[in-house]
Amino acid sequence: MKRRDFLKGCLISGAAASLGVPSKSLAVGSFEGYPDAMGILVDTTRCVGCRSCEAACNKEQKLPEPDVPFDDLSVFEEKRRTTEKAYTVVNRYEAGDGKDPQFRKMQCNHCNEPGCLTSCFVNAYTKTREGAVIYDSKICVGCRTCMVACPFNIPAYSYSSAFNPVVKKCIFCYHTRLKYGKPPACVEICPREVLTFGLRSDLIKIAHERIRETPDRYIDHLYGEKELGGTSWMYLAAVPPEKIGLDETVGNEPIISNVKEFLGMVPMVLTIWPALFTGFHLLATRNKDHGADHHTHSEQEDGKK
Amino acid sequence: MQTKRFWLAGMMATVLLATVPGTGRGITIPDTVTLHSQSKLYEPFVFPHAKHILIVKECSNCHHHTTGTLVQDPNCIRCHRNSSETAVVSCKGCHLPDAFTATAIKEKNKKIYHRDMPSLKAAMHQSCIDCHNKMKQGPVGCQDCHVYTKEGAAFYNSGEFAPKKKPAKGSHGGH
Numbered sequence: 001m002k003r004r005d006f007l008k009g010c011l012i013s014g015a016a017a018s019l020g021v022p023s024k025s026l027a028v029g030s031f032e033g034y035p036d037a038m039g040i041l042v043d044t045t046r047c048v049g050c051r052s053c054e055a056a057c058n059k060e061q062k063l064p065e066p067d068v069p070f071d072d073l074s075v076f077e078e079k080r081r082t083t084e085k086a087y088t089v090v091n092r093y094e095a096g097d098g099k100d101p102q103f104r105k106m107q108c109n110h111c112n113e114p115g116c117l118t119s120c121f122v123n124a125y126t127k128t129r130e131g132a133v134i135y136d137s138k139i140c141v142g143c144r145t146c147m148v149a150c151p152f153n154i155p156a157y158s159y160s161s162a163f164n165p166v167v168k169k170c171i172f173c174y175h176t177r178l179k180y181g182k183p184p185a186c187v188e189i190c191p192r193e194v195l196t197f198g199l200r201s202d203l204i205k206i207a208h209e210r211i212r213e214t215p216d217r218y219i220d221h222l223y224g225e226k227e228l229g230g231t232s233w234m235y236l237a238a239v240p241p242e243k244i245g246l247d248e249t250v251g252n253e254p255i256i257s258n259v260k261e262f263l264g265m266v267p268m269v270l271t272i273w274p275a276l277f278t279g280f281h282l283l284a285t286r287n288k289d290h291g292a293d294h295h296t297h298s299e300q301e302d303g304k305k
Numbered sequence: 306m307q308t309k310r311f312w313l314a315g316m317m318a319t320v321l322l323a324t325v326p327g328t329g330r331g332i333t334i335p336d337t338v339t340l341h342s343q344s345k346l347y348e349p350f351v352f353p354h355a356k357h358i359l360i361v362k363e364c365s366n367c368h369h370h371t372t373g374t375l376v377q378d379p380n381c382i383r384c385h386r387n388s389s390e391t392a393v394v395s396c397k398g399c400h401l402p403d404a405f406t407a408t409a410i411k412e413k414n415k416k417i418y419h420r421d422m423p424s425l426k427a428a429m430h431q432s433c434i435d436c437h438n439k440m441k442q443g444p445v446g447c448q449d450c451h452v453y454t455k456e457g458a459a460f461y462n463s464g465e466f467a468p469k470k471k472p473a474k475g476s477h478g479g480h
Contacts, residue, residue, distance in 0.1 A: 048434060050447050055461050069463040071447065100438075183405040191447075192434070193427030197405050206421045213380070 031254075032230060033112040037131030038178065039200030039232040040187060041207055042105060044244060045217055047194040049076060049090055049103035053186035057088045057107075060173055060185035079245070082107060084158045087170040088186060093244045102237065104244040105186070105194070108133060108154045108170035109224060110232035115255030116146035116155055116169075124167075130179065131200060131232040132172035140166040151228060151250045172232070200232055207236055229254030334358065340429070346457035350450050367432055368394050380422075400425040 055070035057063070064085050068075060076092035088107035095102050110133045117125035117133060124139040125146070142165045147155045155169045173184035182188075183197035196203060207222045223241045224234035228250050235241070241248050336355040341347050357367070364371045369378040372394045376385040393399065403409055404424030423431060433450075437443035444450050451457075458464040 046431065048445070052447075052461075058462075059460060065468050066462055067468060069467045070461040071463045181410070187405060191426055191430040193404075193423050193431070196421075198410055209421060 031113050033200060033232070034127075034129045034131065035201075036129060037112075037200050037232060038172075038197065039110075039131055039203050039234060040184070041196040041198070041203040042233060042235045043194050043196070043210070044102055044104050044235055044237045046192045047090070047103040047105065048192060049073065049092055050191065051075075051090055052189045052191060053088055053105055053195070054086060054090060056185040056189040057170070058086070060176060061087060061171075063087070076103075081156075082154055082169065083156045084160065084168040087156075087168070091245060093239075095239045095243055099239070102239055102244050104235070104237075104246070106152075106154075106245070107186075107233070108172070109152055110170075110172055111228055111254065112230040112232070113228070113254035113256050115149040115151055115228075118254075118256040118259070119145045119149035121145065128174060128178075130172075130174070132174040132178050133232075134171045134174045135167065135169070137166040142166050149255060151247065151255060200230075200234075203234060207234060210236060226252045228252065229257075341451065344454075346454060346460050347451040348454055350452070364394075367436075368396075370394070396428055397425050400428040402426070 051070050051073070058066060058070070066085065079091050080089040082089055088105055090103055090105045093102045093104065110131055112127070114125065114127060114133045117127060121143070122139050122141055124135045126134050126136075128134060142157070144157055144167065146167055147157060155167045158165045158168055172178050177184055187195040187197045196206065198206070204222065204225055207225070211218045211220055211222075218236050218238060219240055221241065222234050222236060223246050224231040229252065235246060237244055334354070338352045338354050339349050340352055342349045361367065365377060369381065370376055370391050372392060373390050376382055376388055376391055400423060401409060402425045404427070433443070434445050437445050453461065453463065459466045462468060
């Protein structure tokens with residue numbers, strides 16, 4: 001087959017294949033989570049910063065030894081973030097107005113439509129039916145795009161590994177617990193039930209019920225119910241979210257909405273456009289193609305092969 | 306020696322608790338209650354009940370209600386308005402020790418108003434710490450009440466299990 005014919009064939013079949021693709025991509029609606037998805041309600045008004053959840057996470061996930069003991073409260077002097085050695089950390093926030101300091105546990109929020117999953121080009125991430133956002137470290141190529149995509153700055157990176165650096169984050173204890181209907185280790189150890197484990201749909205009801213019954217205790221907002229299309233972990237607080245380090249500017253649209261329309265266009269631009277414009281070109285240069293030098297040209301080409 | 310004393314106190318408390326009748330007649334009030342007797346991470350801990358009675362005086366401040374009275378907690382009243390006088394007064398009489406097992410979650414969700422009841426552990430920690438904070442007396446730190454077992458110290462990387470190498474300043478919260 002002549003190269004020109006081969007390319008033409010490719011373009012035509014590519015264009016044909018792509019006809020269905022853009023409509024399918026654009027049809028991706030908003031996903032409000034699996035109906036039986038579990039979640040965690042984090043009642044930050046109950047947290048006293050004992051760091052038991054950090055210890056439990058460390059043991060359950062077999063993470064390396066921490067820098068300081070888990071009962072060392074001096075860590076609250078600075079704001080920490082999740083690392084390859086700690087999938088969850090508790091931070092202390094000064095609430096001001098003579099209020100007691102507030103504590104908030106931070107870990108992956110397990111979004112309904114995760115930005116990390118959307119951004120991962122090797123499809124290492126999965127949103128499970130149970131609500132967990134897990135990842136396959138064997139597939140992960142360590143590109144760190146998910147770290148950029150995550151609006152909560154959660155995925156951490158194993159910089160310490162020279163040969164197989166991968167992304168590390170909370171996986172909702174999926175493999176050891178959630179899969180079997182059990183709550184994550186942090187929930188089980190929490191002494192004050194800051195963390196309530198249950199169906200996400202139930203937790204939303206419980207949260208609003210708590211606000212309704214004790215309006216003085218909470219601000220009337222359940223962070224994570226709607227933010228970024230909803231997250232599996234949701235927060236009740238006595239102070240506005242930004243006071244305890246929860247970003248209020250994230251909006252209610254999932255990360256994928258920012259790129260969905262653009263991504264829907266990609267197949268069209270990449271496949272239909274070349275086919276279309278090549279077609280135009282071929283039509284426009286049709287007469288020239290039958291010109292005198294055509295045969296010599298293709299003979300030269302064949303000669304090369 | 307210490308452990309032996311705890312055991313003794315635990316046995317005594319168990320015996321005392323067993324003598325509390327459900328009917329409200331001839332109540333025997335325990336002087337101490339041993340908590341955490343099943344815990345792997347902590348030594349059993351003896352709660353000085355008698356001391357609290359002297360300080361708090363009003364039983365319902367902690368117990369929601371006493372035996373022989375009607376239900377008083379607004380959360381309970383919604384359903385138990387017409388229930389007879391309460392027979393149960395102990396924490397574990399209502400608060401489940403295993404609130405988050407797979408079965409408990411399924412069961413709890415059926416009973417709509419019972420589903421937001423704190424577990425036994427949570428009910429106690431919320432009651433104790435909140436009141437101690439409010440009264441500005443009594444222990445609020447974990448180890449003020451709980452003494453680690455060896456397993457507990459290992460779990461929290463504390464004491465003899467503390468990390469050996471000193472971290473460089475500001476090493477937490479790397480990227």
